Amino acid sequence: MTRDAIKSPCINVCAVDGATGWCFGCGRTLKEIAAWVSMGETGRDEVLSCLPDRIARLEAMGKR
Numbered sequence: 001m002t003r004d005a006i007k008s009p010c011i012n013v014c015a016v017d018g019a020t021g022w023c024f025g026c027g028r029t030l031k032e033i034a035a036w037v038s039m040g041e042t043g044r045d046e047v048l049s050c051l052p053d054r055i056a057r058l059e060a061m062g063k064r
Contacts, residue, residue, distance in 0.1 A: 006037060007044065009051055017063055020054070024064050027054035 013025030021029045028036075032047050039047070058064040 007048075008036065009048060017058065020058070022054050022058060024058060027051040027058070 009026040009028065011025045013023070015024045016022065016030060017024060023029075023033065026033075028047060028051065032039075036044065036047075055064065
């Protein structure tokens with residue numbers, strides 16, 4: 001039996017912006033990162049849909 005890999009937006013740049021609470025690398029919050037494996041595919045997909053906007057906002061603030 002094999003396990004399916006869990007998709008992850010992690011790019012190994014693990015530092016969190018104090019103002020937004022978002023990781024500079026992937027855009028997730030610490031809570032989202034900690035719960036990633038247990039939140040299920042639907043929960044992960046919901047978080048993934050938010051990340052492009054978060055990354056764009058970090059870039060617009062000159063933080064990424």
